[in-house]
Amino acid sequence: MLNDADTLMPNDAFEPVRDRVDVSVGVLVRRADDVYRIAQVLDFESLIGVDVATGRSTALRIGDLRPLTRDRHCEQPSGMDMAEIADEDWRIAQERLAAIKPLLGRMHIGREDVELRGTELGIDPATLYRWLRRYNAYGVATALIPQKRGWKAGNSRIGSETDALIEQVIRDFYLTPQRPTAQKTVLEVLRACQAKGVKAPSASTVRARISQIAEKEQLRGRGYKEQAKNKFFPVPGAFPHADFPLAVMMIDHTPADIILVDDVFRKPIGRPWITLAIDVHSRMVTGYYLSFDPPSETSVAMCVAHSILPKEDWMLLHKVEAEWPVWGVPKTIHVDNGADFRSNNFQQSCLMYGISLEFRPVKQPRYGGHIERMLGTLAREIHALPGTTFSSVKDRDGYDSEKHATMTKSEFEEWLVTLICKVYHRRLHTTIGLTPTRKWEIGIFGNAEIHGVGVPPRPTNSLAILLDFLxxxxxxVQTFGVTIDGLAYYAEALRPWINAQDPETKKKKDLVFRRDPRDISTIWFFDPLLKHYYKIPLADLALPSMSIWEYQQARDKLKQEGIASVDEHQILRAITELRSRVDEAMEKTKTARRQAQRRKEHAKKISPAQPLPASSLPPKPLAPMGMDDLLDGDIQDFGDIA
Incomplete structure (x- = not known):
């Protein structure tokens, strides 16, 4: 559901506040002008709150609640992003997160638990409490960065060549059965950098990179394969550490076994791709992404954002009257070794949210058994639909899939959401002995035998979460604006940053821009001083909305025509020509209809963060002026996580 934090300011600007509503008994929250203390959590949609001013109890919708305050101790470094954090500060943040990780996710943390953890690590309990408070306020690792030492202007990450050399040395030298020490690995990195003539990183940078290697990968790479197998091999029907909801989430892609038709002529256009995520503990589907585009970083970003965010508006979009009470940040995401999962951006985003990213061992399909079985269940249901391709040519023998195809993408997606929420979630799962919905409820609220982990903190800014993964x-910024992939973008929000210099390096200042590849007619600019995102359109407003794939297709066409220097007007002409050809061929060819449908889907600009247009939602009540003034003075919001 779109919150007041999601409603864009004039000039399409918004503040990426990443705080969350803690839905726990005793916590103070606000609804509009009133402050309540949570007395009892009834279910995933409602709770009982006590008005702190009147003492009266009332039923409250969880979706209407907002955090009361931001802890002044949680003040974040203003105006920077993940790319500008010093390596040493990032290492410290990861060490602090590791220190408090055993204490996270508990409904009640006793003084004895904190003191015991402090004794184990040699850290004062008051310090652990402070780190817990800072992390729980936002749920992101940057909350633990040292305030005085870190995030200074001018700090920057190592260059791409150096970064690649570190990765190569770790892969080819450190992760070998010879088991060289970290010190020898540092020396090998220095030697490789000297040989290549690139700037060498500090020893702490290399050690920090080694410390980020997953234990399973370390054991396997350094010759302890049997030990790794014994520790991480999942026994039948179980998965390591998936002991509660959102402990482990699995994601995978698959082409759906069905031919869909376009919206205009209702003729075949091909099979869509499904990116699906499930909670291993309960087998609940946490999120998905359906598209005619092949799997990519965007598919992963949309699926993860859909998993983390509440889904009330998503159900309204697809006109499905059912509950899908799943939201929250998973502890671990388990994926295969695809390039889309191994992108630096996705790995950094997971680190930002404290998500452990684990990769399935190569040629070990049993490690992905849970998601594979779910996709198999989904495939069997799809095989009953008109236009199915079945699982093989043999199964399809005598059946003309294209001839029987009748469903559009929108109709299929409505069917998919209905299947997930009304059938799969409510059907007995033989492995766990319960329905996924009931297993999820018990894991959250508990029963006579199990102590539930509580309702996950509810995100308050959906667009910020989506951008974090894009x-x-x-x-x-130049006098004409900023250029990405040969396209120029400009808006007044960029004017203060034209030819801006870094005060320490005296070089032009690099700034962070984010983009949804499905529509590159606009980008998001993060202003490091104002700590807001601004939507920046193409400088040439005559250019149409287009996806990165459509733009690349137009550039390729111009190259084939022998045009060495490509400008935006030529791009416009090429896209117009390509679209004309597609429109002419739509009724004749499946490829053209598929391309036209892709363009139509991108133009809808639907995402897990904004499934419904703002105009279709009722206005939200504004917070009292006094409360807003107090909050703004208490804390500065941290910036983009790039």
């Missing part, structure tokens, strides 16, 4: 770019 691809980003670093660019300087």
């Amino acid at each position: 691809p980003y770019f670093r660019r300087t």
